[in-house]
Amino acid sequence: MEQKLASTSEDEKASSTSGYNTAAMTAPTSLNRNVLQSPLFKIILDDGSAYYIHKELLAGLSPKWRQLTDNQVAGEMLLREVDTATLQKFLQWAYLKEHTITCNLFTSDEFEEPGSSLLIYTKLYVLADRFSVQEFKTFSFGKVKGFLKKRQADKTNLTPSMVLAAARYAIGNLPNLNEDLADYLLQYVASMLSSICHLPEFASLIREYPDAAIVLLRLTQETPATPRLSTVNIKTWAQCNPKIPAGPIYWTRPNQTQLPLPFLAFALTGIDASPINDLYLYASYQWVEKYANPIYNTILDSGTTVIHGAYCSWLEIPADHPVLRTGTYNMTESLTEAGGPKLIPIQFPQQFDKNAKVVVFINGLHFGDGHNWRVSTEAINVSEKGFTLKLRTWAQTVVLGLGVTWVAYLEGTPGITSGVVNTDQLRPSDCPQQFNAWYKSFVGEAVFESAPNIFLGLHAFDLEAATTFRLWTEVIKSSRTNQYGFMWRANTWGDTKMYSTGLAYLAFDPNLGKDLSAGTPV
Numbered sequence: 001m002e003q004k005l006a007s008t009s010e011d012e013k014a015s016s017t018s019g020y021n022t023a024a025m026t027a028p029t030s031l032n033r034n035v036l037q038s039p040l041f042k043i044i045l046d047d048g049s050a051y052y053i054h055k056e057l058l059a060g061l062s063p064k065w066r067q068l069t070d071n072q073v074a075g076e077m078l079l080r081e082v083d084t085a086t087l088q089k090f091l092q093w094a095y096l097k098e099h100t101i102t103c104n105l106f107t108s109d110e111f112e113e114p115g116s117s118l119l120i121y122t123k124l125y126v127l128a129d130r131f132s133v134q135e136f137k138t139f140s141f142g143k144v145k146g147f148l149k150k151r152q153a154d155k156t157n158l159t160p161s162m163v164l165a166a167a168r169y170a171i172g173n174l175p176n177l178n179e180d181l182a183d184y185l186l187q188y189v190a191s192m193l194s195s196i197c198h199l200p201e202f203a204s205l206i207r208e209y210p211d212a213a214i215v216l217l218r219l220t221q222e223t224p225a226t227p228r229l230s231t232v233n234i235k236t237w238a239q240c241n242p243k244i245p246a247g248p249i250y251w252t253r254p255n256q257t258q259l260p261l262p263f264l265a266f267a268l269t270g271i272d273a274s275p276i277n278d279l280y281l282y283a284s285y286q287w288v289e290k291y292a293n294p295i296y297n298t299i300l301d302s303g304t305t306v307i308h309g310a311y312c313s314w315l316e317i318p319a320d321h322p323v324l325r326t327g328t329y330n331m332t333e334s335l336t337e338a339g340g341p342k343l344i345p346i347q348f349p350q351q352f353d354k355n356a357k358v359v360v361f362i363n364g365l366h367f368g369d370g371h372n373w374r375v376s377t378e379a380i381n382v383s384e385k386g387f388t389l390k391l392r393t394w395a396q397t398v399v400l401g402l403g404v405t406w407v408a409y410l411e412g413t414p415g416i417t418s419g420v421v422n423t424d425q426l427r428p429s430d431c432p433q434q435f436n437a438w439y440k441s442f443v444g445e446a447v448f449e450s451a452p453n454i455f456l457g458l459h460a461f462d463l464e465a466a467t468t469f470r471l472w473t474e475v476i477k478s479s480r481t482n483q484y485g486f487m488w489r490a491n492t493w494g495d496t497k498m499y500s501t502g503l504a505y506l507a508f509d510p511n512l513g514k515d516l517s518a519g520t521p522v
Contacts, residue, residue: 035054273310281310283403360377362375
């Protein structure tokens with residue numbers, strides 16, 4: 001079946017067998033006569049249907065089209081993965097973009113199924129991007145935005161499935177998620193996440209495109225309270241080869257303090273990994289002398305575990321800080337329920353005048369395969385001299401290694417507080433769910449004149465062993481994160497099932513000791 005959307009004679013127009021009204025395609029007088037007198041170029045779709053456009057008109061749309069038309073000696077090409085409706089709209093625009101009817105070209109199908117219009121606009125944008133037709137790309141993007149804004153304004157019914165269909169097509173056919181349309185549609189999906197997260201179409205979308213799931217998680221949370229170190233920007237899902245170890249990843253940050261060098265406390269806050277056998281990830285650092293200023297390299301070492309994303313918080317503490325002490329412990333022997341909890345005595349490098357408070361974070365982990373990922377850390381028997389670190393697992397889990405960071409301070413010190421929060425506070429552990437957020441109040445713990453800095457990290461979790469380990473936690477910067485308390489979040493996605501997650505926190509006045517910084521490096 002051949003269809004002519006452009007022709008140079010009445011006989012050619014009459015030869016169309018598509019039933020498409022080519023009379024409506026009368027070219028605007030602004031088109032160059034040489035363009036209209038150029039040969040017709042034939043475009044064949046996957047279904048065998050053919051369409052015609054003046055060769056010079058098509059070639060003039062972009063350098064890529066010019067190259068394609070010049071290379072096709074026979075004057076025709078096979079255009080794959082483009083449907084009839086999309087190509088028809090594109091050819092209409094090619095001829096009529098400067099004509100006043102342009103503003104009405106894309107409205108006729110809106111009186112049918114609303115979602116079909118949205119999907120067609122999305123396909124037009126993808127086609128424009130594919131052949132680098134920037135003007136049409138901008139035009140199509142404007143149509144998508146205008147369509148969605150109109151639906152929001154007049155509250156016209158637009159089902160989540162329609163939006164998800166458009167988002168899926170954009171994500172699957174554009175080169176990256178930074179494209180304007182992909183980013184816009186993901187923002188729109190994020191705005192309606194609470195009403196669509198249970199839909200099979202949504203589950204299928206984030207299963208097929210894990211990078212989109214990460215973007216959605218970021219969009220659904222307000223700006224983090226601190227920067228974040230993320231390997232997602234260094235090694236994305238698509239670039240991961242399960243046969244190649246992810247290896248160490250380095251991040252360099254100038255030291256902001258004078259010698260002696262400060263201590264760096266690290267805490268894991270999130271992992272997106274596909275363990276082939278063992279699950280392995282450790283955060284650490286190395287000091288490097290460079291020029292006149294020392295720097296340190298943050299190392300996220302994943303061994304042979306395929307890491308798609310790894311996240312850690314850091315706390316930089318001057319060596320002679322008057323309030324805080326810190327240290328680490330690395331467990332290298334196995335931890336099992338049968339062997340009982342491990343009790344490790346820890347001594348402070350400098351003794352406190354009276355009893356201290358201690359908060360414990362996980363900075364590294366190594367789990368055997370085949371069983372759920374479960375571990376708990378706790379500081380007990382705390383005194384002015386030290387404390388006992390209690391490490392525990394349960395059921396059939398085998399912990400092959402564990403890294404722990406501890407931070408201690410004098411109990412009752414103004415401007416600082418610490419503690420733990422857990423998903424068990426908002427639902428039972430036998431009722432797993434992927435999205436978990438709650439509020440922690442400082443009332444009765446500490447008095448802050450303004451919002452404190454918050455050092456947050458994992459201290460316990462219970463996740464079902466699956467093909468992936470996905471966990472994302474952080475402090476949410478919002479109107480409820482202030483001097484009175486903070487909002488926190490612990491989420492999973494994909495096939496990861498979270499029974500519980502525990503987070504340790506250390507909240508302190510930014511001027512505590514006058515030389516203390518906290519955050520998550522970027």
